Amino acid sequence: MLDASRATVELLIQHRTSDLSIKEMAAHAGISERTFYRYFPRKEDVVRPFFQSGLRRIVTNFNARPEYESILDSLRAVWSDAWPVQDAEASRLLFHILESQDSYRAVRLQVVIDSELLWAEAIARRLGIDAHSRQAMFAGAAVVTAFRMAWQAFSLDRSLDPIETLMANVDIFKEILLAPA
Amino acid sequence: MLDASRATVELLIQHRTSDLSIKEMAAHAGISERTFYRYFPRKEDVVRPFFQSGLRRIVTNFNARPEYESILDSLRAVWSDAWPVQDAEASRLLFHILESQDSYRAVRLQVVIDSELLWAEAIARRLGIDAHSRQAMFAGAAVVTAFRMAWQAFSLDRSLDPIETLMANVDIFKEILLAPA
DNA sequence: CACGAACTGGCAGTTTCTGCCATATTGCAT
């Protein structure tokens, strides 16, 4: 399922457009149309596993960072190696393709927003607070917002450095992310 | 178009489900199926104008508040009268209906996230800073996050007071919303 | 190997969505 998602994203990038039929997607992923619909309730859900796995991997890496490291340093570290696609230019292209159709954009945003919960848990663990507390929830939202805006800025402006952009964003929420209680 | 959106949302609430066909929606809105598709590119886009107009109205009201009022007081004021639907119970029901299907949930989230830009401009005007600055963008994101979480909490927990929930959320981002530069 | 559970594909049928053209409505100048 993740494989099929990856294969389809690859096809989207190849064709530089979001106008692909189910037939084309299924064929390139090497599965039948019927199976395609078992994996993805709606056509645009095809990008969901791709982004989910990427986002989850970042959080997992964050959780694997040493305790003594500051949250800001950890964020810098995990952001460095975790990109949705290896090539920066392909990443930008994918952003624009998915941005061009509301249906894809909406799904991508939903996946991103849903990762707030993972980040809330991760930050809460670090700060030693309750993962369901208001503070933890908003710390999660802050991290995701910083990611989201950095990715957008990076995709729109070729001259930006992704890591520095993220860190500048995170800096704004510093207090929220550092206050222990 | 907004009328058709409102009518359809009304129908969703009446039927307590998101499983409505285009045929039913168009009939209830008093337009043909063909015209329905002229207004709404995809079926689930039908909720878009409804939420957009609600969100825009809140920002407009915020901009109409007196200059001398604090941002927090203004937020409290505009939040008080502006609900997507008049009846609180209907509002909760609508939330659950749209939450039950990813396609509707994704659209709602997208509309909410897109209102960040409006808030960034509104807050920037108040603080006397550039609307495209990083600080303004994140202030907008902070307000929207506070709204979003308050609405969710309010919809899930019948005992919560919407205004107090919002203000408690906003309080977390106090520094970002108050710092003049 | 046997067997049940889970995965996959084919196909018919429904619903969603689009292109094209004809008709109606609106805005505006006369």
Added chain:
DNA sequence: ATGCAATATGGCAGAAACTGCCAGTTCGTG
């Protein structure tokens, strides 16, 4: 008010998206 152009609407045919059902396959387990 009248004519005219621009725009909004509807009908219909057809394509694409999506579902239900059943049959064949693969996979893990005893």
